[in-house]
Amino acid sequence: MNTTAERGIDRSQMTVSDEVAIQITNMNKWYGAFHVLRDINMTVNRGERIVICGPSGSGKSTLIRCINRLEEHQAGQIIVDGTELSSDLKNIDKVRSEVGMVFQHFNLFPHLTILENLTLAPIWVRKTPKREAEETAMYYLEKVKIPEQANKFPGQLSGGQQQRVAIARSLCMKPRIMLFDEPTSALDPEMIKEVLDTMIELAEEGMTMLCVTHEMGFAQAVANRVVFMDQGQIVEQNEPNEFFNNPQSERTQLFLSQIL
Ligand code: ADP
Numbered sequence: 001m002n003t004t005a006e007r008g009i010d011r012s013q014m015t016v017s018d019e020v021a022i023q024i025t026n027m028n029k030w031y032g033a034f035h036v037l038r039d040i041n042m043t044v045n046r047g048e049r050i051v052i053c054g055p056s057g058s059g060k061s062t063l064i065r066c067i068n069r070l071e072e073h074q075a076g077q078i079i080v081d082g083t084e085l086s087s088d089l090k091n092i093d094k095v096r097s098e099v100g101m102v103f104q105h106f107n108l109f110p111h112l113t114i115l116e117n118l119t120l121a122p123i124w125v126r127k128t129p130k131r132e133a134e135e136t137a138m139y140y141l142e143k144v145k146i147p148e149q150a151n152k153f154p155g156q157l158s159g160g161q162q163q164r165v166a167i168a169r170s171l172c173m174k175p176r177i178m179l180f181d182e183p184t185s186a187l188d189p190e191m192i193k194e195v196l197d198t199m200i201e202l203a204e205e206g207m208t209m210l211c212v213t214h215e216m217g218f219a220q221a222v223a224n225r226v227v228f229m230d231q232g233q234i235v236e237q238n239e240p241n242e243f244f245n246n247p248q249s250e251r252t253q254l255f256l257s258q259i260l
């Protein structure tokens, strides 16, 4: 069977629109006295696929988590799909309903079947009728190519399969934006590709994606922009070819020399 990577990536669908999906302006965040994010400015248009990289501790996860308010910022502005994130709970709910998130660890409920994991939020949060929620869940399980696992429990699946379930679970909420925080870094090497293939397909369908990842092959193939962070700042960003072949700052050059 041909995987996505083998048959080549279809960039024809990967169009970026003029419409702004996420606007971050002069955003700062502290953990207590520790200034973790400094003057972050970033505009993400609909359809963009952005890879965020940088050394451990540079603030990548914190930035991603601020975008769906898993972390609170203290200064500046984050606007997602026209809604400003503040302490207003209604706005937070609205943004979370449009933003899906996939973590390094899959965070599936171990005592629920795969199907139950996928239908839980649609049924209880969205009040979707059970049957409809199950149909949607099966649709996305087909999409991530594991419909036969629907009635198993997470512990019976491989890591790569569990991560694909986690992606399907997010998709069941019909997000307009997907955030990924090192989705393959807890996986054995042979399972990384199947998860990246799923992400590539999402990109081909036009999903707006922000991915923290060290998979530079994925960045080269899929991203339209690579953002490099260090010490809480965006140091440099560029389209992948320029970013990898002609990095401007010394910090970026050093980072790339260490990982490539
Ligand atoms: P990255 O994802 O780039 O590795 P993180 O965003 O996880 O970086 O962390 C950035 C910095 O903030 C690190 O120095 C980390 O130790 C610190 N940090 C992360 N989470 C917290 C927290 N909840 N409380 C205090 N410090 C934190």
Ligand code: MG
Residues within 6 Å of the ligand: 060, 061, 062, 181
């Ligand atoms: Mg992190």
